[in-house]
Amino acid sequence: MIVRTPRVFREKQNIETYVSHEVREIDIERQRIRVQRKEDGKTWWEPYDHLMIATGSVPIRIPVQGSDSEGIFGVNTYESGIKLNRFLDDASAKNAVVIGGGYIGLEMAENLIKRGLSVSLVELNKEVMSTLDPDMGKLVSDALIEIGVKLFREERFEGFETDNGRVRAVVTDKRTLPADVVVLGMGVRPNTELAQKAGIPIGPSKGIRVNPLLQTDVENVWAGGDCAESIHLVSGKPVHIPLGTVANKHGRVAGINIGGGYATFPGVVGTAMSKICAVEVARTGLGEKEVQRIGLHYITSVTRTRTRAGYYPNADSISVKLIAEKNTGRLLGAQIVGREGAAKRIDILATALHRRMNLQEIMDLDLSYAPPYSPVWDPVALAARVALKKLQPDT
Amino acid sequence: MIVRTPRVFREKQNIETYVSHEVREIDIERQRIRVQRKEDGKTWWEPYDHLMIATGSVPIRIPVQGSDSEGIFGVNTYESGIKLNRFLDDASAKNAVVIGGGYIGLEMAENLIKRGLSVSLVELNKEVMSTLDPDMGKLVSDALIEIGVKLFREERFEGFETDNGRVRAVVTDKRTLPADVVVLGMGVRPNTELAQKAGIPIGPSKGIRVNPLLQTDVENVWAGGDCAESIHLVSGKPVHIPLGTVANKHGRVAGINIGGGYATFPGVVGTAMSKICAVEVARTGLGEKEVQRIGLHYITSVTRTRTRAGYYPNADSISVKLIAEKNTGRLLGAQIVGREGAAKRIDILATALHRRMNLQEIMDLDLSYAPPYSPVWDPVALAARVALKKLQPDT
Numbered sequence: 001m002i003v004r005t006p007r008v009f010r011e012k013q014n015i016e017t018y019v020s021h022e023v024r025e026i027d028i029e030r031q032r033i034r035v036q037r038k039e040d041g042k043t044w045w046e047p048y049d050h051l052m053i054a055t056g057s058v059p060i061r062i063p064v065q066g067s068d069s070e071g072i073f074g075v076n077t078y079e080s081g082i083k084l085n086r087f088l089d090d091a092s093a094k095n096a097v098v099i100g101g102g103y104i105g106l107e108m109a110e111n112l113i114k115r116g117l118s119v120s121l122v123e124l125n126k127e128v129m130s131t132l133d134p135d136m137g138k139l140v141s142d143a144l145i146e147i148g149v150k151l152f153r154e155e156r157f158e159g160f161e162t163d164n165g166r167v168r169a170v171v172t173d174k175r176t177l178p179a180d181v182v183v184l185g186m187g188v189r190p191n192t193e194l195a196q197k198a199g200i201p202i203g204p205s206k207g208i209r210v211n212p213l214l215q216t217d218v219e220n221v222w223a224g225g226d227c228a229e230s231i232h233l234v235s236g237k238p239v240h241i242p243l244g245t246v247a248n249k250h251g252r253v254a255g256i257n258i259g260g261g262y263a264t265f266p267g268v269v270g271t272a273m274s275k276i277c278a279v280e281v282a283r284t285g286l287g288e289k290e291v292q293r294i295g296l297h298y299i300t301s302v303t304r305t306r307t308r309a310g311y312y313p314n315a316d317s318i319s320v321k322l323i324a325e326k327n328t329g330r331l332l333g334a335q336i337v338g339r340e341g342a343a344k345r346i347d348i349l350a351t352a353l354h355r356r357m358n359l360q361e362i363m364d365l366d367l368s369y370a371p372p373y374s375p376v377w378d379p380v381a382l383a384a385r386v387a388l389k390k391l392q393p394d395t
Numbered sequence: 396m397i398v399r400t401p402r403v404f405r406e407k408q409n410i411e412t413y414v415s416h417e418v419r420e421i422d423i424e425r426q427r428i429r430v431q432r433k434e435d436g437k438t439w440w441e442p443y444d445h446l447m448i449a450t451g452s453v454p455i456r457i458p459v460q461g462s463d464s465e466g467i468f469g470v471n472t473y474e475s476g477i478k479l480n481r482f483l484d485d486a487s488a489k490n491a492v493v494i495g496g497g498y499i500g501l502e503m504a505e506n507l508i509k510r511g512l513s514v515s516l517v518e519l520n521k522e523v524m525s526t527l528d529p530d531m532g533k534l535v536s537d538a539l540i541e542i543g544v545k546l547f548r549e550e551r552f553e554g555f556e557t558d559n560g561r562v563r564a565v566v567t568d569k570r571t572l573p574a575d576v577v578v579l580g581m582g583v584r585p586n587t588e589l590a591q592k593a594g595i596p597i598g599p600s601k602g603i604r605v606n607p608l609l610q611t612d613v614e615n616v617w618a619g620g621d622c623a624e625s626i627h628l629v630s631g632k633p634v635h636i637p638l639g640t641v642a643n644k645h646g647r648v649a650g651i652n653i654g655g656g657y658a659t660f661p662g663v664v665g666t667a668m669s670k671i672c673a674v675e676v677a678r679t680g681l682g683e684k685e686v687q688r689i690g691l692h693y694i695t696s697v698t699r700t701r702t703r704a705g706y707y708p709n710a711d712s713i714s715v716k717l718i719a720e721k722n723t724g725r726l727l728g729a730q731i732v733g734r735e736g737a738a739k740r741i742d743i744l745a746t747a748l749h750r751r752m753n754l755q756e757i758m759d760l761d762l763s764y765a766p767p768y769s770p771v772w773d774p775v776a777l778a779a780r781v782a783l784k785k786l787q788p789d790t
Contacts, residue, residue, distance in 0.1 A: 001706055233761075245764045248771045266759035273763040282763055311396055344736070347743045347762045347773070354760055355750040364661035365749055366628075367742045368668040368677055369640045376643045378742070 026198035057188035057226035093180035101128030105185030214254035224250030280343035285333030301387035309371035320383035329358035421593035452583035452621035461555035488575035496523030500580025619645030675738035680728030696782035704766035715778035724753035
């Protein structure tokens, strides 16, 4: 899973890569950084012509006693995944507790179940996967329960019980769950400490503020990836979306510009997808809460149909939720939960968001059809047709 | 596979359905049709306020001796499929010859192979699936050969050899192929004989000419489905695209209008897909030949990548061909051949065609990513990025 090693960087691209080194300070006045070598603690100043900040995100942690006990794992780095894997191989863990029902929490819950553990999941919100509206999130909660996860919703994590430096239980505001192993999946926040200390401005999303070229407000300092913010093309507002797709494009755009070329980051519409067991989940655009916060009037519609022609083997369920503006019919957001073949359809709706398409235009799309892959009316176009009916009940 | 029976039409929708009746003549002056009951040959005139012509398409047949011999099948109706199935159950057929490498021919070849027959396929063009450009069609030809089909390309069907009223061989301009069973898949043409005789105008695509409401040029006469033409939104020209998606929408639009509502058919971008064994095939927009015929200057680019993250199990190949206008970068057409998860991605490009998007805009789309479903750069966005490089070699 390591895309490129330091050696490849050096030999193929003439890029010197320092691993196990940490930047302790940025001096924007004199255009230099203070580097510390972890091996021996030695520090020195390095000058820069251009500085790219790609410090990523840090996992959100609640400071409680016993957080550093044995058996408690975050899975935010390659190494942390390996550590957890080893722990499970060595220890005779029976009870696992996952704290947080986001992408990481759910993927971990699934895989702990597959390893034969008894898995409890604690989620603060009404349903897991809070990037979905609760009505769609419920479908994911149901799928988790179906594979045997004990789900505790609207429950607040409060602390750990430990025994001899080893975790023994997770305490919530409602109960105590026995735990031999705990996985933390409470989300991430942009890692901007270093930038902030140097006086590089942070935006309202708490990510480093950048322009479309990925320049920060400080000369010759660039930022991208999980530590920076992006403009959301539907709301027009800066957002922090810590996803690989965004980070990859940020890096590319900043790199081209630093190298003397010209590229701009186009912004995001908030597209994301995930696989939880056999359930496929995807979202794009704004959720109901975000639409309400902006103040737009809207309708929603959930259409349940099938991923393939009804008579074709393995035609399975797909639910498509659309959110559209009331007077214009313009799509504002979409969410999909379904079985094999469901989630990737979100891309049609993401494209529609980029082009500010309305429900009629989505319904009128000439989408592909073949019995193994779709009903004659693709679920996305059908959802638009159904939502349109709700928008114009008189027609 | 029968969606609605005459009884359901009568009981649930108060629609009288005449099966085994044929319309022999349309009298547009007196607004009536001459109907013949097949059972006893009796004919009579029926008046109409509105007449909807939905005569579909007819299979293309080359008039040669022995065409009506036993063992020769078209598979254009439900009944014809059943007949072929029965024939294969009863007869000890060993050698099958499929004439024509379009959607029907390929699906039949695959299923004859699955039934254990030795299958030859005769194709007039350079590669099968001539709705694709030959470079992409070759990938489909290769897949057919891989499953054991004996493929004879650039070969013209000339006739049958028969024995006692039973087919024995298929003769091409290059060889004689032994045949116990023959499947004809030479495409279809709009079934407009009845309309033409009545003086209802036909368009340049040979389908019945209709306006966006699906009205023909004759008052109170409507047409839709395989017998009618549609406007292609990329070329702006009328085309005949005999597909279920188009027919379904035609029927809906005409029905709403005849019923006193208002609906328009938005036009097509020529999206189609198919499954040939494990190979998924899809296309949208214009092919190279069509672009050349219009006279547009264009670039093409074929990008081969993977359907999933490289490290994920079953990450398999996908080839995306893009055709874009030279000066504007506007997408003109796209073709996809690949493995599981490949074909449905055509819908992103179909949506892009509807909105006249250019390569930069497609590359900039915020498409969904998760390792089980996509690399970080979705194959469609990556293809746009690669094609853009070809369009602007200096940047």
